[in-house]
Amino acid sequence: MKDISVRKNGRFFYTVSTCVYCQSSVHYKYNIFSYNRERCALNYGYIRISTKFQNVERQERNIRLMCPDPNLVIIKEIFTGRTQDRPKWRRYYPRFMPGDNIYFDSVSRMARDEDDGVKEYLDLYKRKVNLFFFVEPGINTEVYREACQMQIPRTGTEVDIILEAIEAYQVKLAEKQVRIAFQQAHKELDDLRQRTIEGLETARRSGKQLGRPRGRCITEKERKAKILF
Secondary structure: OEEEEEEEEOOEEEEEEEOOOOOOEEEEEEEOOOOOEEEOOOEEEEEEEOOOOOOOHHHHHHHHHHOOOOOOEEEEEEOOOOOOOOHHHHHHHHHOOOOOEEEEOOHHHHOOOHHHHHHHHHHHHHOOOEEEEOOOHHHOHHHHHHHHHOOOOOOOOOHHHHHHHHHHHHHHHHHHHHHHHHHHHHHHHHHHHHHHHHHHHHHHHOOOOOOOOOOOOOOHHHHHHHHHO
């Protein structure tokens, strides 16, 4: 890391360091009396599209509505949501630290697979990383945390057994809401696959030619055009 700026404020001063490999910025806070360095929480915006022909403007606009921080680190990736082994997501995932905030346009941008999505959601939650979703704010980690930490005052009687059960039910209900959101993202992918298959079958039955006609050789002009594009 290389320090590129220093800012003072009372008994603290702040530095901004830039990673020489990925050019992402990390903010540190120093106490001028003890010289202890504290890493400031970072704000990330994760944007994912499946093909280069899709537009990222809507996602970025929604993320910036949630987080107007000028130092917001935007991570853009062109990769399928069927897997979590996406290059940029894997690169940044270990760097997320307690107190960091990650903003998504929707759950489907984080993961399309139900099990993988829930697993990483809970892992980041346990690491005290905050997740925010523009379309599904009901499963933001702060909402999940409130449900898990809800405590009903005890009465000192047998009724406490029921109150403990209610608290446990609230935690299970919160977990279920998270899983339902990722289930929906998974279902959307399955529906898209099914519509594609049915569309191809309909075109085949109607006699439409799918792909290049059999036996047709590509011309030199077409080959050069493909190289250019």
